[in-house]
Amino acid sequence: MLPIILLLSLVAAQQPGTNTPERHPSLPSSRCTVQGGCVPANTSIVLDSNFRWLHNVGGYTNCMADGKFNTSICSSPEGCVTSCAVEGVDYAGYGIKTQADSVTMNLFTVKEGKTQLASPRIYLFDEAEGKYANFQLLDREFSFDVDMSKAGCGVNGALYFSEMDMAGDAGKGNTAGAKYGTGYCDAQCPKQNFIHGKANLDQSLGACCSEMDIWEANSAATAFTPHPCNETGVYACKGELCGDKNRLDSVCDRDGCDFNGYRNGAKSFYGKGADHTVDTTKPFTVVTQFYTKSGALTEIKRLYVQGGKVIPEATSTVKGIEGANSMTDGYCSTQKQLFGGGAKAPNAFATQGGMKVMGEALGRGMVLAMAIWHDAGGYMHWLDSTVPNDSPPNALGAARGPCPTTGGRPAQIQTEQPDAAVTFSKIRWGEIGSTYK
Template sequence: MAFLRSFSLLPALIAVTRAQQACTSTAETHPALTWSKCTSSGCTEVQGSVVVDANWRWTHTVDGSTNCYTGNKWDSSICTDGATCAEKCCVDGADYANTYGVTTSGNQLSIDFVTKGAYATNIGSRLYLLEDESTYQMFTLLGNEFTFDVDVSAISCGLNGALYFVSMDEDGGLAKYDGNKAGAKYGTGYCDAQCARDVKFINGVANVEGWEPSESDSNSGTGNLGTCCPEMDIWEANDISTAFTPHPCTTLTQHSCEGDACGGTYSTTRYAGTCDPDGCDFNSYRQGNESFYGPGSDFLVDTTKKITVVTQFIAGASGGLSEIKRLYVQDGKVIANSDSKVEGTSGNSVTEEFCTAQKVAFGDEDDFKAKGGYSQMSDALAAPMVLVMSLWDDHHANMLWLDSTYPVDATGAGAARGTCSTSSGVPATVEAESPDSSVVFSNIKFGPIGSTYDSGNSDSGDSASSSSSAAASPTATQNSATTIQSSTVAAVPTSATVIVSEKSSATSAASIATSAASSATSAAPIQATTSIQSEAQSATSLPTTSLAVSESQCGASTVTATVTATVTVSSGSSPSATPGDSDDDDECEDDEGDETSAAAAYGQCGGSNWTGTTSCASGYVCKVQNDYYSQCVAE
């Protein structure tokens, strides 16, 4: 995560002498946070907790209470070099609520922006999910999906409530680096694709050498060392803009770098390092849809309300990453991500083709490809990663890269990222004018594609909108899924209205709804030690779903297509999802009567009021699923 700032607590109580790098003048009690591990049969609650990053902690001598780091400077009389400083200094326990403004309740985590403590004022924080007292919870994302609820209504221009994954060590580097005696219990071992150089302890030594205090941030600075690893930004957002972004690195695990060779935000040579600092981002506003995400009912995703965010890491036939897909659930409706409107790009998800086209369309440096691109990112997602949640302001670019025009004098495609003023986001102003800002993350779920969400997740409690037709209700222990806007897995919860943005006709929506679900094999996780592994679905039944197609190119403001679909995917099968043919020459005509010589694999071939073809492609037979829907399935 780029641009995160650090914080050092001023002297507190007299420290208890302890000849290690973790001290206990304040007891370290991790706030409890529950989350859910899901399978095709349902979800099980997991008892977890969170820990604040070591960078935010009081750093003082192990044999007393003298600061080793005050404000944004090291004490050179104590920290003569990195190894000596690490031996003499420790990080202390945290008072989460009173010092950092961090509180939890059940499955909910709240992070305050400005917290005035007894000894200092804290700005933001960065937290990790723990499996136990000394181990980070690890997640293997490839072939699975990750879902959470978020409330961004209280953070606006210049702020970023972020949720993302990085390839940190599960023990925080405790075993790997002799100088690190604090470990995950105290939030050590951070790394990201910016090769962060503002981290105070890296690889078990203090980042003292070459340390330059920040001119604008009274708590932070930049050292000679940087700490790098792959990064998957699932959620970078405020109430104006949001983006999700994969960042590959040539090295898949945490590693260090030195000086400008680190590249990234903190170096004069941005692309000199081992990681891609830009990534391949999908920001709906940047991709040309200015009415998709924002505050109020005029936006399809209303940021004044809680949002359920679903991210699917879809594996292709080869087992590698084929697509990173985004869905939203709000008010009982499943909302497909917006399609890109930028010339030369297409789609509503992050694919290898999208990333290549976007770099060309925007004229951006393609460091994504240079650092291994999709293949390298696939390898990172196939290995265990650590979950990070944070709230921060930006001393490097005022968060303009997320929510405004950036660079500020740019006018070309991709420059506009949100509606915030180019003069907004100055940290001193944001901290003074919006100190009560906060972000709330809750209801974290992880499991196979289609297992982590349904319409019951929405605030409304409605399992279906009034436009749903003959919707099937799931059992209490089973989530069903269907496919939207993609020939790969894209799970849609049972009994929900699915909103597909910017499609041209109701017919296209119908073909989307009846496309095949991806096989359970592709949904199965890649095996990796020490990580949470999800179970592949042995079968997924796809219910009736109503799709509302917005922003029709044919002049109608909204087209509604009701589609009845029941698809069963058996473990080990590999269906190919191919929508039916459309009349490309006249997409605004009524295509309901169009027929092809044979329906494609897993396409519709019959049902009540069906007027299309009743024959199937070679190797497939038309099978009645219910009164409303027959489907071409393998013989």
């Protein structure tokens, strides 16, 4: 999941405020077994703390402005935790709507007649535990239904797992915690304002952790991508360990190993219309299965269900990985050689531990995140277009989707897709073969 750049001054905090009550919209999920079926769980959604108002405790002065902490309020990592309060939010105001077991997220909202970027990120919250819902997925499968019909080229309706702290780094002065969406991290090592519950005053630290991208998609293209890290849980990186100058120096595999059917040559498998195997003008079910041998993750499989039919993942037609329709270490190694420039091409996925290390994170437990965003830096071409843009038609791995290389610009998307949205529903997980029919 590439980082979402937000031009907001209302960002992460650590004390609960008293101006706006925080009420989590309900989003039931289910835990399933083959024999017993699916049992509903009391889960809800919580908006990431980066989207909330952060102000001085007992007052109304912003704790941050232009991405910097207000030193008149706090001047130390610990002081900002106790001096700043984070408020509850109106979820509808951030383009989020829940109904029964579904949640719809809009890329834009309209306020006072003007279209504004919302681009929300939410997490699944376990109301019984008072923490993020804990997903442990080895030898398990994870399923959800999705409607991508309103997410066109350049938009990413994402659903993924992050090895965040289940309590949102609560403690040591942080009394807001997961209830207010704190503690985010991912494999891009974003410069979070609070890491391990302490303020990142000079923005020199990044919040790194293993990330399993289950679903990065729009109506034109999709990919699933594991990103292992060689550190356990949330790691506060600094300097080259964040990979800011050279992505390969990071403690995490920032690029990941991707399975994109279009990139693998199956260009009519996924897309808009009945001439595609999976028709994105209609809702469908996505099933991801995690298989182990001797306790270690060895294979990730993908299935779709649409129109009463179970559809295996697209089969690669690229010579060298032809016939592949699941992810293994062997697939990742060969794919990176083919698409990355030969046998000597860097393979950060293997360097950071590959499937084994990704599986260890999945076994420890991960937090479910959902988001909708556009890409101000790369225009989402890495997902749905051609990279590099001037690649010849026969360049292996360059074409990731059918979207034009002139598209994906944020201003274009706001004009052409003001109602861009994604709907996720029927979230369920459990024994392999238990979550779908």
